[in-house]
Amino acid sequence: MPKKVVYEAKIEHLQILDEDGRLDAKLAKDTLTDEQVVYLYEQMSTCRQFDEIAFKLQRSGRMGTYPQNKGQEANAVGAGLALQKGKDWVIPCYRENAALFMHGLPMHYVLLHWMGDERGNQIPEGCLMTPLSIPIGTHMLHAVGIAWAAKLRKEDRVVATFFGDGATSEGDFHGAMNFASVLQAPVIFYCQNNQWAISVPRELQMNSATVAQKALAYDIPTIQIDGNDIFATYKATTDAAARARQGGGPSFIEAVTYRLGDHTTADDARRYREQSEVDAWLSKDPLIRTRKYMESKGLWDDKRQKALEERLSRIVDEVVKTALEIENPSPADFFNSMFAELPPDLARQRDTMRTSSLGLDPDQAGLRSTPEGVR
Ligand SMILES: Cc1ncc(C[n+]2csc(CCOP(=O)(O)OP(=O)(O)O)c2C)c(N)n1
Ligand SMILES: [Mg+2]
Structure with missing residues (x-):
């Protein structure tokens, strides 16, 4: 009896906007409009400004610790836009601030959370999200539970959960993936593969060539994307959400990205990674490439940039004031x-x-x- 092949698979990698700001027009068809590109650039810039101020608050002793989102913003904004506010759920880890803001979380809540104030975790009515998850991986199970509930109630809802490369080594990840697949829950597993789990590099964390292939074992449709490309993050999440809405169950997205800052303010990444690696990723910064693209299309210029920076500085100052002036818990x-x-x-x-x-x-x-x- 000859042996036969019982399973074969391939993983696609999607990039639409390259690091020089050049767009693949064919792949970009039916994705982001010019207005949406500008909007996402502004959202990424908001998140970056928020990050810088939060970092300074920690350094000046007004916050316990803080994990910067710097370098990974294209994921939260692309996915955030693809999900429907007030209808779909966002189940975050701690590097998706922009998606939370886009889905209605007042910005000072994130500051309160990192100041150790429980009020930062009391998500306002109508914001469909859970608090930041510091335990790695536990929230993926919650996401599947929420998605399963939506399915049982026949609600038209999608749930997206975000986590890092390191989280895919947790048992909770595999439990969540298995249940999602068996129950065909409308859930999107969005992995921000930023190459490091604190000081553990990806190649010590796992021996597989991609993170995306882990989904094959659960028969979950899977893709690897450039996580610093807003077109790719938006497109992959839109496709996954459409599949879930049509009853097609879960999807997996491995977004290849990079944490430009330290793991948290309690970390010093210079102890374990080379500056040359950071430099190589600095040139792939999602803000820089989106700006290059917008400028090439005449959507952006120095004047608009200056106006945005001034506006963001006012907005974020106001957010900090709100967080600092709230009465003591x-x-x-x-x-x-x-x-x-x-x-x-x-x-x-x-x-x-x-x-x-x-x-x-x-x-x-x-x-x-x-x-x-x-x-
Ligand atoms: C269950 C659990 N184990 C360990 C930790 C300590 N810890 C905090 S962040 C982290 C690394 C997470 O890496 P990854 O999932 O890649 O996310 P990233 O921080 O890179 O975004 C670890 C081990 C934790 N918070 N929760
Ligand atoms: Mg990581």
Whole structure:
């Protein structure tokens, strides 16, 4: 009996706007209009300006830590535009600020989150997103759950979840991919492959030639794209969303990109990566190439750039002011966000914390809210 091939696959790579700002007109057909390109450039610039100010806030001691999105902005904006605001869900990691802003999250919420203020995690009604996920990978399961619920309720919704290359080594990733495929949930797995998981380079993280091929094992349609190209990020997400809306289930996108900053402000990337590598990626910066393209089409010039920079500086200053001037949170806040009804042991911790800081006994202070006998 001769052996036969039971499975064959190939992975496509999509780039539409190259690093010199040249567009493949054929591939760009029916993607972004000129107005949308300008809009996405402005959104990326907003995110970059926000990043710089957040970085300075951390350096001046007003924020615990902060992970810059610098260099990866084309992903959040392209995907953010392809998803429908108020209808589709965004389930982020922590390098998708622009998508959250585009889908209605007030910008100061992200600052509050990194200042350790729980109010930054209380997503306003009507914003279809979950808070930033610091545990790597756990949110992909939530995304599949939300997508499955939408399917069961016959709602016309797509859920997109964002994560890094390192997250694809987590068990949660594989659990989420398997459930999404088996349930044919309308979910988009968007991997920002920025080449590093803190100090671990991609080639030590995994031995596969691409991240995209991991989806083959789950029979999920998959593609690799240039993640610094707004046309490619928009097109790949639009196609995946259309597939999900038509009942075609999940999709996987590997967006090849690069983190131009440190992992977070607690990191110093010079200890583990060469400046020559960073320099090579600086020339692929999504803002620079989009600007080159806009200028070549007469959509942008120095005057518009200057006006944008002035406008963004005012907007971001206002956001910082809002975050800094909000009244101080209560220390008990971090007990109050997780449960609708606080379990007795946590209620006791909250009460003890409140009184011990004042040097009081909770019973004498009349602050104990747990039933007698609960320890
Ligand atoms: C479950 C879990 N394990 C470990 C960590 C510590 N940690 C924070 S970021 C990170 C690397 C994540 O790399 P990647 O998924 O590529 O995302 P990137 O930061 O590069 O965007 C790790 C291991 C964590 N936050 N959560
Ligand atoms: Mg990474």
